[in-house]
Amino acid sequence: MKLDNATVLVTGANRGIGLAFARAALARGARKVYAGSRDPANVTLAGVEPIRLDVTRPDEIAAAARHCGDVTLLINNAGIATLGAFIAEGSVEAARDQFETNFFGPLRMALAFAPVLAGHGGGAILNVLSLASWITAPRLATYAATKSAAWSLTNSLRHELRAQGTQVLGLHMGFVDTDMARGNDQPKSSPDEVVRRSLDALEAGAEEVLADEITRQVKQGLSAEPGVYLQTT
Template sequence: MKLHNATVLITGANRGIGLAFAREALARGARKVYAGARNPASITLPGVEALALDVNDGAQVAAAARHAGDVTLVINNAGIAHFGGFLAESGIESARTQLETNFFGPLRVSQAFAPVLAANGGGAILNVLSVASWISSPMLAVYGASKSAAWALTNGLRHELRAQGTQVLGMHMGFVDTDMTQDIGMPKSTPEDVVRRALDALEAGAEEVLADELTRQVKQGLAADPGIYLRDARG
């Protein structure tokens, strides 16, 4: 789908990748951009409509779908990342917390907005995923599980929404230079770079985009023997 004249809803739009999506959507001629955040006062970008949207609050998600009934593109960007492995004392609590936002959050939003997209001609959903969907390390093991679940959700939504003409795009990427990754000493892409690649892919009709070189290398390694996912991602 094309961004020109589109009506876009972005979750987690107050900073980082979400803010970059909002800026780029406006630059590409979006007719309207709803910028969702838990605290709408944190939305300061001119030209967008701030929207109170906590993806963990079902009533708030439903209210957003009623208010933003003209949406043609949903960008499920809101997410959290906590360090730690499965066997840590907090492993189960961490898994529940991250799955709530990173899996159930986009599921709630997609369920609420699928009828809106159908009524507006099909449109598209773009889910922000991660290279951690495919590889793991103790530092981000539980986070990776939540993103693996979000990847499976993306693949399932693609099949379920095909009949109503909704494009579903999964955006895979490595580390991006945002507040969330400020304590990670690894090479990082800029939010602007990954967002441009994602929206280029969306406008080209793609269903998957590998937004940086690391992700492209990892995707190739999935078919290797032994598979790259069998190694600790730190190695």
């Protein structure tokens, strides 16, 4: 799918990777970019149309689908991360909260916008995932579970929406230099580089993009003996 003359909706577009996606879409010639945020006042990028969109609220998703009926590319970027293990106090609540945003959010968005995309020839959905879709560690346990589920969702949507001509692209990457990764001393990619590689892959018709070297290593390690997912990071 080409970005030139596309109409794009980015969730969580007020900062981080979402902001980088919105900025890059404009630079690549998108006709219109809707910037979804829980508080539209937080969207300050010139040239986009801010919309109120909390992906945990079905009413706001329905309103967005009605208002943004010209969307040809949906970027499911909105996400939250809470550090912590499963065998820890509060883990059930932490997992539930993250699943609402990181899994049920993209699912609800896909349900609402699949008919919109079909009406414009198919379009595309880009789901922001993670290398945590494949590996985990105690401090990432609940977050990684949501990203594993979102990866499975992405794979299913790809098959279910193929008949209507919708391209579904899964983006996997390691730590990115955003507010979400603040305080983590691991090497980080820049949001702009992650987005550039993602949109290059989208425009090339790809269904998966591994945006950095650590993610490519992890993907290769899934079939190693022992598998990389059996190790703790």
